[in-house]
Amino acid sequence: MRITFPHMGTSWIAFKTLVEGMGHEVVLPPPPTKRTLDLGTKYSPEFACLPFKVLLGTYLEALKLGADTIISSGGVGPCRAGYYTQLQGRILKEQLGYDVRVITFEPPRGHLMQTYRIIRDLVKVSFPKFAACAWLAWQKLLALDALERESHRVRPLELEKGTTSRILSQGIKAIDRADSVKEVKNVTAAFLKRFKEMPKDYDYQPLKVGVIGEIYVVLEPFVNLDVVETLGHMGVYVNRSIFLTNWVTENTLLDTFRVEAERSAKKAAGPYLPELVGGHGQTSIGETVLYAKRGFDGVVQLAPFTCIPEIVAKSIMPRVSKELDIPVLTLMLDEQTGKAGIATRLEAFVDLLRMRRNRMARTRGETA
């Protein structure tokens, strides 16, 4: 089998390790580009959410590169993501005539046997060998998240613009190349050290902004038009609420054993949105409350156009923003959104946050 999978941020590195570990050939999903999006948009329903379109485009490109099997995750709603592969599979097969196998991993909760069977059919090597690869893949995910998290912290402090991004991309490549857990750990340590040693402006007090929203647009820089990096270059410390490793533990392990994840965000959302609305809608509200309480300067909400949960969140956001006095910028992304437009809006937002901070410092100074 020649297997491909969704492209989401840097996670492809771990998936590649995992699928190769099963004994299959991997057809790497090409990083999404304008062409991917155009291709996906052409065959998607008009109001499908942006991730649906990008993923469909990615699959089409991977099929052209020779893939014959797609592995993706399912879900049980109430959001659309869980239905993606159902519909994408039908579009690929019935409408476009591809002979392709679509394998969907449902969340293990309630589907343990099914999950087991899929894995049993897929894994072509001995179990211990596969387990070792899975462990390596997981370590790579952890390492990628660690590097990214650190890059968010140091980027606003860099003296020479671009240093952080350069180190990060070298680090990502090194993690991809690493073929043992030990090497992954060494590489991670080495790059964390480079972040530590790069020239920084230690006196600078960056604005602190939380980035929340729907997981795919938060994690895939192509889709969010590099929001995180752009903010960093404007001298803003970005705290991203979603990292893939947290998400995986919450949605597979914890969920299987019915441990409630994201408890604090859920609780914080309570007074504003006591109901789960699918996707990340409720968490978006909860995270905003938490960021306000942690003294952040602002929040950027990222959502695909027509994203149901985030529209619910967006309608409630003004109240949260007003009552807790935290500015929120909502960016609804669709295939027409351009990078320049986003940068302008971010700039205006950051200006506003700066003025607000200065004003607050002044009033604090006066009362003191």
Added chain:
Amino acid sequence: MAIRIGIPRALAYYSFYPQWKTFFEELGAEVILSPLTNKHIVNEGIRDTVTDACIPIKVYHGHVASLAGKVDYIFVPRIVGLDHDATLCPKFLGLPDMIKSSVKGIPPLLTPRFDVRDGRFAPAKAWMKVAEVLGAGYRHALLAYRKSVKVKQYYEELLTSRMLPEEAVSLLDKLAASVKGEKKTPSDVKSSIASAKSSSARSSELQNSNICLAVVGYPYMIYDEFINCGLLDTLKRLGVSILTPEMVPAKARQAQAKKQPKYLFWYYSNQVIRSVYYFFQENMVDGVIHLTAFACGPDAMVDKLLELDCQKHGRIPYLSLCLDEHTGRAGILTRLEAFTDMLVRKRGVRQ
């Protein structure tokens, strides 16, 4: 003075109004229904909602705003689950929260949470809580609840006899009034319902020689004449008879569930798909019209599925109409005319 309860004439109203009304009136409250959707309501709704909201949600906000100052409470239920297969669209799940954050100057809301997945008695319990807020005793409330369930059953029977919601609502209203005034017995009510059903079924029987179209979509799209620019009337004038999801008995819809490889995650969407499968199975329709709202999340999926299914099922002609606040009558009319013309021609060729 009786407590006045406002009910917005939108969203789940079309599925439940007679039940809601019965419950509140049995408890001695006065029910005030917002007017039919009109330009003013739509504009109010647009003002209060985020631009990304779909038209039914905007319209709902407008209906809520139109009740402000006229009632003591507005009934904005949080309907989460109506069966065990799915929840409703997330916008129903967060509805009271959106209303609270967006519409200014409104009276307190009654927001019971309905989810049958919480247990068989969960809906009854939710109603008991509502009764408590209104100061009604437990026994009284229980009786009101029982009666409301009965009325809902009548309502659904009328709908499956192919009566349209507004008509069924006013028939039930008349019956309720006559029970009070002329001391009619429940069995009289039953027989009146039965005769109304059979005459409604007969009149649709008569039209059976015509072209018959499935008009599917969510009840708040199909039956809100303002949103859909009088679609049903237009079809009638074009001499077409129609079938909607509500005209299929719930059991028959449920029986189609097994044809779905994976259930959709939204109650109303499943009803749409299942009723179309039913129409296909019974060979009842010449074509399918799908009414969808601009930027509706679930419908992006439903619409494509229907398109593929119509194709698969012997190329049944399929027309998808996407509606928003800018949709014009003329545009709809042209498309409907073209579609029905095509069907007439197709039928002519076949015979």
